[in-house]
Amino acid sequence: MSLADQKSLLEELAPGEAITSKKKQAAEQLQLPPLEGAMQGKVVTRFPPEPNGYPHIGHAKAAIIDEEYARMYGGKLILRFDDTNPLKEKLEYYDAISGGLEWLGVKPDLVKNTSDDIKLLHSYGRRLVELDGAYVCTCSQDRIRDLRAKGLSCECRRDHATALERISKMFDGSYEQNQAIIRFKGEMADQNTAMRDPALFRILEGNHPKLGNKVRVWPTYDFAAPIEDSLDGVTHAMRTKEYELRNALYFAILDRLGLRKPTMIEFSRLEFEGVPVSKRKIKPLIEDGRIKSWDDPRLPTLAAFRRRGFVPEAIRKFVLSLGITLAETKPPFETLEAFNRKIIDPVSPRLFFVKNPVEVHINGALGKEVVLKNHPTDASLGTRKVKVTDTFYIAGDDATSLKVDDEIRLIELYNIKIIEIDESNNNRVIKAQIGGDEIRQSMPKVQWIAKNDIVEYKVMIPKELYKGEEYNTNSLEIAQGFAESFVSTLKPDARVQFVRFGFCRIDAKNQAIMTHR
């Protein structure tokens, strides 16, 4: 039955909606739920990465959700680099994150750094101490930890006058690193340990990428985040669920300072099975050279997804399909692949690559030039001309399954009949003769490379980086073979589908990376 026939039959059986309803539901699944208390034109969200590493798929989820909501309500998205730790931030990471977002198609309406507001943050910290909402603690880290565990307070907390005296010393350079911190006056016996007088500021001697060593007193994330969100006009602040216990602190700080409170929303982290996002698991592999760079196709960095051949639209659709649940799960990588495949399929030229080539000699075949379609249905992708002779290569796997008398079709060329398989001297050579020209449904159809049209080619096939807790030593398979010479004219970043092999992105001269099947 033709497609048109199928459709008309369906229309008969289920007049009206039948065809559209499934698609509609699938599309609805790619919509984020309404935002609590959101008003058209008034929503402000923010994506607050710390510039301490390369952006990965987890960043993409947060950034995309932040942006989608801003757009959904005609609001604003702020990209705010949460750079409050001079020991960790590096200039190259600000750029890497900006670049990653740009590739993703996430366009912030405003870009800023938390460090831009360092003076403001200082003054709010000072004010909080003056308000008796915080104090300067000079206890050792060990003692602080110990007392916190026991739910007990230290002497530093008791006397407000001491706090006032110390706060000046805090900022005038009287204290060294580790000698004093500003602590929130919470509740030392609170069941929520985040409320047991957490650190708000600490002294860090480091070279900050934006401020150098001018600043020594740095706010912690716990202090900077709520102040910045509030002052930036953020209406809906989203973060991953490991911060949940810190919500109480976030709001308590704003309360004490009398600042406006954003709505807080959390969602689960995104990570794939076997593809850890944590630097802890990736950095060692880079340092000892098992992985060469941060855009290695096995990695979950945005640079890696890009190099591997994923398109940003696919990542966005995928992220939206996950929704904003709190359930901690590892979604299937196949789903991302499916989204990507549907997007790139219509625009990927079909070309030939044969892995582990085996020679096929066709008796009496005449040399000629053939014209091959670059896409089965879209003629606008053009054609290419290939000169063939009587000798070809087919993929090793295809050759293996052949027996004498089998008839197969060389795609878009002609049928051949196997007459001899010569396995002498370790080098299999197949002899065949031209068969009929009838294209039978049941007949194997294989891609081929003409002997005089060969280019040596390599395809990297990324696999799971980790198997459980162990590095997967077979995480990168290299497929060697021949591609048609046309492939070598393609520039890096071109996308192709090697017929019956998989979708690939051209990576370098004579090298591609398999995106997925």
Place this chain on the structure above:
RNA sequence: GCUCCGGUGGUGUAGUCCGGUUAAGCAUCUCGCCCUCUCAAGGCGAAGACCACGGGUUCAAAUCCCGUCCGGAGCACCA
């Protein structure tokens, strides 16, 4: 250990707040058929969850209540 958060087919989710309009929708995966000079895309269909488990409330519960179990997170002068 304490506290908090989760638990819907193999997987990811919708539905849960306002209990009954579908005894569970969509996607992915698997399988079959159609289409096809690809093992891609597209079309159709099948299989697969009594909604973690046990009680309770109710005429009626995935949806409300209680308990249990399992999973995760936090308990940094990281974010």
